[in-house]
Amino acid sequence: MINFFKKKNKNKTDKDKLKTDAVTEQVTSDADADAAASKPASQPAHDAGVMNQEIPIDAVDPKQTTPAAEPAEVEIVVPPELLAQGVEPHQYQLSQQLSKTNDNFGKKMKQMLSLKKQIDEDLFEELETTLLMADVGATATMEVIEKVRKSLKRRNLSDSDAVFDALKAQLTELAQVVEQPLIIDESKQPFVILVVGVNGVGKTTTIAKLARKYKSMGKKVMLAAGDTFRAAAVEQLKTWGEREDIPVMAQKTGADSASVIFDAMTSAKAHNMDVLIADTAGRLHTQANLMQELEKISRVIQKNDDTAPHETLIVIDGGTGQNAISQVREFNKANALSGVVITKLDGTPKGGVLFNLAAEFGIPVRFIGVGEKSTDLKSYKAAEFVDAIID
Amino acid sequence: MFDNLTDRLSKSIQKIRGQANLSEDNIKEALREVRVALLEADVALPVVKSFIEDVRERALGTEVLTSLKPAQVLVKVVQEELVKVLGEETSGINFNAQPPVVILMAGLQGAGKTTTTGKLAKFLKERENKKVMVVSADVYRPAAIEQLQTVAEQVGVEWFPSSVIDDPVTIGMTALQAAKKGYFDVLIVDTAGRLAVDEAMMKEIKSLQNSINPTETLFVVDAMTGQDAANTAKAFSDALDLTGVVLTKVDGDARGGAALSVKNITGKPIKFQGVGEKMEALEPFHPDRIASSILGMGDVLSLVEEVERKVDKKEAEKLAKKVATGNKFTLEDFQSQLLQMQNMGGMSSMLDKLPGMSNLPDMVKDQVNDKSTGRMLAVISSMTLKEKRYPQLIKGSRKRRIANGSGTTIQDVSKLLKQYNQMQKMMRKFKGKGMMKMMQKLGGKLPGGMPF
Ligand SMILES: Nc1nc2c(ncn2[C@@H]2O[C@H](COP(=O)(O)OP(=O)(O)OP(=O)(O)O)[C@@H](O)[C@H]2O)c(=O)[nH]1
Ligand SMILES: Nc1nc2c(ncn2[C@@H]2O[C@H](COP(=O)(O)OP(=O)(O)OP(=O)(O)O)[C@@H](O)[C@H]2O)c(=O)[nH]1
Ligand SMILES: [Mg+2]
Ligand SMILES: [Mg+2]
Numbered sequence: 001m002i003n004f005f006k007k008k009n010k011n012k013t014d015k016d017k018l019k020t021d022a023v024t025e026q027v028t029s030d031a032d033a034d035a036a037a038s039k040p041a042s043q044p045a046h047d048a049g050v051m052n053q054e055i056p057i058d059a060v061d062p063k064q065t066t067p068a069a070e071p072a073e074v075e076i077v078v079p080p081e082l083l084a085q086g087v088e089p090h091q092y093q094l095s096q097q098l099s100k101t102n103d104n105f106g107k108k109m110k111q112m113l114s115l116k117k118q119i120d121e122d123l124f125e126e127l128e129t130t131l132l133m134a135d136v137g138a139t140a141t142m143e144v145i146e147k148v149r150k151s152l153k154r155r156n157l158s159d160s161d162a163v164f165d166a167l168k169a170q171l172t173e174l175a176q177v178v179e180q181p182l183i184i185d186e187s188k189q190p191f192v193i194l195v196v197g198v199n200g201v202g203k204t205t206t207i208a209k210l211a212r213k214y215k216s217m218g219k220k221v222m223l224a225a226g227d228t229f230r231a232a233a234v235e236q237l238k239t240w241g242e243r244e245d246i247p248v249m250a251q252k253t254g255a256d257s258a259s260v261i262f263d264a265m266t267s268a269k270a271h272n273m274d275v276l277i278a279d280t281a282g283r284l285h286t287q288a289n290l291m292q293e294l295e296k297i298s299r300v301i302q303k304n305d306d307t308a309p310h311e312t313l314i315v316i317d318g319g320t321g322q323n324a325i326s327q328v329r330e331f332n333k334a335n336a337l338s339g340v341v342i343t344k345l346d347g348t349p350k351g352g353v354l355f356n357l358a359a360e361f362g363i364p365v366r367f368i369g370v371g372e373k374s375t376d377l378k379s380y381k382a383a384e385f386v387d388a389i390i391d
Numbered sequence: 392m393f394d395n396l397t398d399r400l401s402k403s404i405q406k407i408r409g410q411a412n413l414s415e416d417n418i419k420e421a422l423r424e425v426r427v428a429l430l431e432a433d434v435a436l437p438v439v440k441s442f443i444e445d446v447r448e449r450a451l452g453t454e455v456l457t458s459l460k461p462a463q464v465l466v467k468v469v470q471e472e473l474v475k476v477l478g479e480e481t482s483g484i485n486f487n488a489q490p491p492v493v494i495l496m497a498g499l500q501g502a503g504k505t506t507t508t509g510k511l512a513k514f515l516k517e518r519e520n521k522k523v524m525v526v527s528a529d530v531y532r533p534a535a536i537e538q539l540q541t542v543a544e545q546v547g548v549e550w551f552p553s554s555v556i557d558d559p560v561t562i563g564m565t566a567l568q569a570a571k572k573g574y575f576d577v578l579i580v581d582t583a584g585r586l587a588v589d590e591a592m593m594k595e596i597k598s599l600q601n602s603i604n605p606t607e608t609l610f611v612v613d614a615m616t617g618q619d620a621a622n623t624a625k626a627f628s629d630a631l632d633l634t635g636v637v638l639t640k641v642d643g644d645a646r647g648g649a650a651l652s653v654k655n656i657t658g659k660p661i662k663f664q665g666v667g668e669k670m671e672a673l674e675p676f677h678p679d680r681i682a683s684s685i686l687g688m689g690d691v692l693s694l695v696e697e698v699e700r701k702v703d704k705k706e707a708e709k710l711a712k713k714v715a716t717g718n719k720f721t722l723e724d725f726q727s728q729l730l731q732m733q734n735m736g737g738m739s740s741m742l743d744k745l746p747g748m749s750n751l752p753d754m755v756k757d758q759v760n761d762k763s764t765g766r767m768l769a770v771i772s773s774m775t776l777k778e779k780r781y782p783q784l785i786k787g788s789r790k791r792r793i794a795n796g797s798g799t800t801i802q803d804v805s806k807l808l809k810q811y812n813q814m815q816k817m818m819r820k821f822k823g824k825g826m827m828k829m830m831q832k833l834g835g836k837l838p839g840g841m842p843f
Pocket of ligand 3: 203205279281282
């Protein structure tokens with residue numbers, strides 16, 4: 001089941017597999033909700049292995065068993081019950097990808113809400129747990145809960161459905177502020193996207209995904225191998241270039257990153273490229289010299305085109321905790337950031353630190369990464385994101 | 392990296408400083424602060440909950456019977472619990488196996504496995520004098536094999552070639568054969584990053600583990616990880632027999648919550664920490680040091696107050712008088728001193744409160760740990776009164792008898808006598824200054840072999 005989300009096994013076509021699995025779709029039952037809710041918080045709720053064992057069909061939640069579809073490649077199959085509730089295929093798909101495993105908290109909450117019609121402190125504590133476990137952070141969580149309480153009081157509401165709605169409204173409000181898609185300004189030739197972030201978050205992979213996306217939209221795309229530091233970083237980007245059939249401008253490891261990108265811009269202009277995406281070495285935001293190097297990259301880029309970079313994307317690992325806040329703060333100081341990409345949301349983390357980022361910086365969240373393949377990129381949608389956390 | 396947690400904790404502890412007693416009420420508020428501090432440091436919620444519960448129980452239970460101030464009790468309890476969670480000893484790579492000792496690296500995508508493979512190879516080659524081979528079983532990530540080849544060249548260890556068309560188990564087995572043939576001491580096997588929920592990929596690493604039977608399976612985890620650290624650690628430790636953890640990217644400003652979560656969930660020691668991208672940026676992990684640094688620089692004042700309260704006044708006076716008048720300091724005196732120390736919550740908890748103590752070499756610290764205090768007491772209590780008063784009598788056969796009687800070794804007995812002798816010298820030095828002053832002095836430096 002799980003290999004729908006991450007398809008490392010190159011020999012199998014996921015499409016075929018999805019079709020067979022989709023047939024085994026299951027219906028929901030309260031029995032399962034009980035089972036899931038009683039699992040300890042620290043356990044990954046969804047043991048993928050479970051599906052291969054004999055489990056009575058009616059004891060399995062569709063959420064856990066229906067494979068998430070791969071973007072753009074396969075038809076998304078929404079369980080009939082959910083369809084009846086007005087769930088759109090794309091919504092369903094995302095909440096699948098975001099929550100496929102550890103959604104016991106969401107489930108717990110739903111179950112709890114259906115049991116309790118009266119609001120009490122336990123209920124708020126459960127809400128708090130959901131948010132904390134999603135990396136919303138203690139301070140932000142308490143703020144959100146406080147707002148929920150106030151809004152309920154103001155409207156004199158006291159049943160649990162109202163709590164759920166109020167919470168959803170609070171979170172959506174925050175998440176929506178940063179829902180602004182990246183629009184490629186066609187007057188820029190090339191439109192330069194600079195990709196930055198701490199080590200290992202998925203910058204290079206995200207670049208491959210973006211390149212594929214823009215190429216498929218008919219744009220001429222070029223990549224610049226600006227990570228001249230890490231072992232085999234250049235080879236990694238080149239491999240992606242070969243796979244996606246996209247030109248990569250590169251020099252040797254150890255070359256000056258700023259000049260690699262500068263030269264790539266010149267080449268991109270000469271070849272009438274629409275989009276140039278520049279990779280940079282991962283760097284911890286605490287390393288002053290490395291942050292200065294990033295400032296230098298921007299300055300050098302501007303010598304080639306004083307309006308560039310047209311987009312500076314920071315890539316954040318979806319599994320990051322509260323540290324993401326200081327990452328964004330420091331990178332933003334070095335290079336004004338214009339967009340955020342949150343990766344690895346195909347795993348168990350929920351990426352709840354996004355709410356803190358939205359509240360503190362308001363930098364648009366452009367995309368989310370949901371796998372290791374070049375097709376595993378999605379536009380950020382606030383409603384889906386919130387649903388994946390609390391549904 | 393633990394700075395922020397330190398600040399938070401001390402702030403929360405300030406709040407109850409002025410109060411007279413630890414009660415359900417005032418402790419509740421302080422613990423709420425501790426809870427927020429831990430959560431903001433990204434300690435996983437289930438871990439925070441159990442931690443707070445342990446601290447509460449201990450703080451309200453036995454500790455409240457002592458006459459210490461509430462703040463002191465809480466500091467002490469929080470710190471001791473932190474040490475408990477993080478583990479007390481530093482542990483390295485286990486070489487108790489037929490060479491080559493196989494080390495398997497596992498973890499999420501981008502955690503730092505390949506980099507750590509290079510660093511560890513360098514560490515073992517240079518510090519442990521081992522002949523090291525590395526191999527990449529990552530047939531998925533673009534240029535992963537080249538990446539390992541490059542770092543292997545950088546650190547000058549053998550890189551065993553592998554290819555993306557092979558499967559990881561075959562790669563592991565072939566490399567193991569080659570390592571045996573080439574009389575390598577260590578074989579480190581790098582693997583692809585994988586999600587704990589990726590069934591196929593977890594199966595793959597399980598069969599790799601089964602086929603190469605590693606002595607060490609290290610879980611590599613990014614120090615910046617949030618709540619998910621607990622989920623992932625649980626899943627990896629359920630699927631694989633982990634033997635230890637490597638915490639990476641500690642050079643950032645992450646508050647280190649992941650360290651607590653992962654240690655707590657897996658129960659496996661954090662063996663190394665990565666502190667930079669360069670190949671030399673790997674260090675053995677010292678849990679005791681980190682735990683005490685979580686609470687900040689030692690709170691000397693509270694230590695002194697604690698000593699004043701706890702030390703039996705009469706005993707202390709008797710001792711001070713003895714020292715002052717130059718009376719002989721016997722093993723009996725030494726014994727009563729050790730007992731008082733034990734009363735104060737043990738040596739290490741006192742030591743950790745003193746500034747600078749966390750930087751002491753391990754060798755010195757080892758002499759001071761609570762286990763050795765217990766052992767020393769055992770040795771003394773197996774002596775006759777005469778032996779206690781005239782320690783010079785204790786030679787060969789007496790030593791053996793004492794060792795047998797106390798369940799220790801002859802070396803332990805000799806060590807105790809040596810320490811007693813040093814203590815005696817020191818008592819002369821500090822003559823007249825009394826115990827309090829001596830304790831304070833000791834904050835700065837620790838004479839070799841002294842139980843202070
Ligand atoms: N599951 C999953 N893995 C991802 C995602 N994005 C990237 N990865 C994986 O994360 C690892 C690191 O990705 P890279 O793209 O090399 O990260 P980077 O930020 O360029 O790393 P450095 O250049 O070393 O700082 C690789 O194993 C990727 O396959 C994602 O959305 N989901
Ligand atoms: N600052 C810092 N960077 C580190 C540390 N350890 C690893 N890195 C960096 O983190 C990034 C990812 O490291 P890798 O070794 O490629 O991670 P990996 O776990 O092998 O990644 P995958 O194979 O894609 O799963 C690289 O940019 C490394 O240089 C560390 O302790 N400190
Ligand atoms: Mg990269
Ligand atoms: Mg790797």
